Amino acid sequence: MTARPANAHQARLLRLLRDGGPNSRAQLGDQVDLSRSKLAVEVDRLLETGLVVADGLAASRGGRRSHNIRLAPELRFLGVDIGATSVDVAVTNAELEVLGHLNHPMDVREGPVAVFEQVLSLAAKLRASGLAEGFDGAGIGVPGPVRFPEGVPVAPPIMPGWDGFPVREALSQELGCPVMVDNDVNLMAMGEQHAGVARSVGDFLCVKIGTGIGCGIVVGGEVYRGTTGSAGDIGHIQVDPDGRPCACGNKGCLEAHFSGAALARDAEDAAREGRSPELAVRLETAGRLTAADVAAAAAAGDAAALDLIREGGNRLGQVIASLVSFFNPGLVVIGGGVTGLGHNLLASVRTQVYKQSLPLATGNLPIVLGELGPTAGVIGAARLISDHLFSPA
Numbered sequence: 001m002t003a004r005p006a007n008a009h010q011a012r013l014l015r016l017l018r019d020g021g022p023n024s025r026a027q028l029g030d031q032v033d034l035s036r037s038k039l040a041v042e043v044d045r046l047l048e049t050g051l052v053v054a055d056g057l058a059a060s061r062g063g064r065r066s067h068n069i070r071l072a073p074e075l076r077f078l079g080v081d082i083g084a085t086s087v088d089v090a091v092t093n094a095e096l097e098v099l100g101h102l103n104h105p106m107d108v109r110e111g112p113v114a115v116f117e118q119v120l121s122l123a124a125k126l127r128a129s130g131l132a133e134g135f136d137g138a139g140i141g142v143p144g145p146v147r148f149p150e151g152v153p154v155a156p157p158i159m160p161g162w163d164g165f166p167v168r169e170a171l172s173q174e175l176g177c178p179v180m181v182d183n184d185v186n187l188m189a190m191g192e193q194h195a196g197v198a199r200s201v202g203d204f205l206c207v208k209i210g211t212g213i214g215c216g217i218v219v220g221g222e223v224y225r226g227t228t229g230s231a232g233d234i235g236h237i238q239v240d241p242d243g244r245p246c247a248c249g250n251k252g253c254l255e256a257h258f259s260g261a262a263l264a265r266d267a268e269d270a271a272r273e274g275r276s277p278e279l280a281v282r283l284e285t286a287g288r289l290t291a292a293d294v295a296a297a298a299a300a301g302d303a304a305a306l307d308l309i310r311e312g313g314n315r316l317g318q319v320i321a322s323l324v325s326f327f328n329p330g331l332v333v334i335g336g337g338v339t340g341l342g343h344n345l346l347a348s349v350r351t352q353v354y355k356q357s358l359p360l361a362t363g364n365l366p367i368v369l370g371e372l373g374p375t376a377g378v379i380g381a382a383r384l385i386s387d388h389l390f391s392p393a
Contacts, residue, residue, distance in 0.1 A: 003049035004393035009034060009042050014051060014071065014390040019194070021095055022055045022070035043069060051075075071095065076131070077385055078138035078175065080119055081184055081377030083337075084108050084158055084211035087115065089122035090378035091131045096194060096386065098375055100131045108143060111161035112170075120174055135177045137389050139381030140167060141184035143212065145230040151181035154229055157236075157248045158212055180385045184208065185232060186223045187380030188370070189216025192333050194383045196371040204331035205323060206370070207234070209316070209338035211260045215323070234323070235259065239315050254319050258312035260291045260338050266308050267294045276304035295340040309341050313348025320349060320367075321356035328361050335370030342369070 005011040012032055017023060029039050046052045047069075055068040071094035079098075081088040085108070090101040102122045106115055119140075126132060144156020151168025153159060172179040189206035192198040198206070198218070206216035213235035217224040225231050235255030236248050243252025244262075256262060267289040271279035278297040283289050297305035320332060332353070334346065350367050370376055 003051050005051070005390060006045065007042075007392055009038075010046055011391050013042060013046060015387075017052065017069065017071045018095055018386055018390065022068045024068050028069065075136050076134070077382040078123055078126075078132075078135040078177075079378030079381035079385075080123075080138060080140045081187060081381060082106075082108060082115060082119070082140070082142050083184065083377075084143050087118055087122070088374055088378050089119060089126065090375065090382070091123075091126045091135070092379070092382040094386070096379055096382045098379065100126045100129060101375060101378065102126065103374065108159050108162075112165045112167065116171065116174070119171075123175065135175055137178045137180075137385035138171060138175055139187065139384035139386075140171060140179060140181045141187040141377050141381050142167065142181065143184045143210070143214075145228070145233065146181055146183050146225075147229050148182060148225050151179065153181075178385065178389060180388050182223075182381075182384055183214065183216075183225075183229070183232075184377055185214035185216045186225065187216075187378075187384060188335050188376045189218050189223060189333070189380065190383045191372050191376035191378070191380030192335070192370050193218060193221070193380075195379055196376060197333055197368055198331055201331045203327075204329045204333060205320070205327065206333040206335065207316070207320065208336035209259060209334065210336040213255045213259050213316075217327070234319055237319050237322075239318060254315060258315045260336075263291045263294055263308060263312060263338065264289050267297075267305070270304045270308065276302055278302040279305060291338045292340050295342065298341065298344055306344060309344045310348045313341075313345045314352055316345075317349040317352025318356065321353045324353055324357045324361050324365065329365070332365065332367040333370050334367070335372075335376055 005014055016031055051072055052069050053072055055070040075094035077092045079090045086103055087106045088103050090098050092098055104118055106118050142153055144159045145154045147154050152164055153162045155163050167181045168179045185208040188208050192206055198204050202221045204218050208214050215232035215234045217232050236253045238252045239254045239257055240252035244256040245251055246253035246256040267279050270276040271283040278300055282293045294305045294308055298309055354362050
């Protein structure tokens with residue numbers, strides 16, 4: 001894709017077609033502040049660029065029927081969601097529908113070269129399957145702070161070897177298309193905003209609980225990244241001054257007490273100390289435990305597993321309660337690998353938030369699990385690059 005919208009009106013039309021699918025000129029005219037003649041000029045210019053195509057006659061609204069317009073069906077975006085322990089790669093069309101999705105275990109601590117070799121291998125498999133001849137753009141999520149204008153990770157605590165690595169530049173050369181890079185939880189928020197539970201919400205928080213914990217902050221429909229790209233790093237808010245050491249170098253961080261890694265460690269302690277027969281069996285079988293084991297043990301009624309979830313949910317809820325009092329969001333979304341803990345976790349979080357935050361902030365505040373699961377990040381990544389490409393050059 002070499003063409004870009006020439007002005008803000010064309011950019012607005014492209015995003016409307018991305019978010020709403022094919023539409024008639026008349027219906028597009030209802031959503032933009034343009035005269036009929038000016039709208040016709042801008043649509044015709046977009047047709048000339050090949051970014052949009054005619055798509056049959058629209059339903060009659062009286063008078064002459066207009067043509068439907070849609071984004072070019074051959075446009076393809078690559079969405080990449082790099083987590084601490086796995087990588088997801090997907091290809092979408094221009095409306096950000098996932099056409100193919102691959103997941104592969106991968107330790108982010110192996111460094112950017114090894115991780116991106118795997119990313120490129122998965123992207124090549126998607127191309128070889130016939131889903132895309134090439135990519136018009138790619139969005140990349142990484143599990144750490146990102147200096148957004150340059151697309152460069154900045155001092156990520158769980159990503160040794162990544163600090164300052166030119167992710168955007170390196171992958172753009174390899175893929176032969178524009179690339180945008182952001183923190184993975186920001187992309188999860190964008191995914192839920194585009195196609196998930198946050199579709200109609202302008203101000204919300206999206207909390208991701210995986211190996212670590214982060215929070216995407218959406219204000220007025222736009223992700224808020226902060227001055228240096230570290231906004232939302234709630235995993236390093238202190239919940240216990242005398243608590244456990246954290247990977248960041250401090251003590252008592254939320255992430256050290258409740259995250260996928262912390263929960264697995266506590267579950268293994270419970271199994272070895274004889275507090276959980278269910279977890280002990282799972283540990284003996286697999287040699288290690290994960291958050292998924294805790295979820296399964298809790299579902300089987302294991303008291304120790306339920307206690308671990310409640311205690312973690314209480315700590316998380318205390319932090320979210322402070323965020324709610326400060327930010328006054330319209331929605332809190334909880335996603336990530338630990339959401340297999342489901343409604344036991346949600347109940348603990350809700351209890352703390354509704355107890356600690358002011359009624360004015362919580363009176364109509366839904367706290368819900370994300371809808372998109374493992375596709376939230378890749379859809380958000382595709383949304384990120386499409387936002388860039390559907391903006392005036």
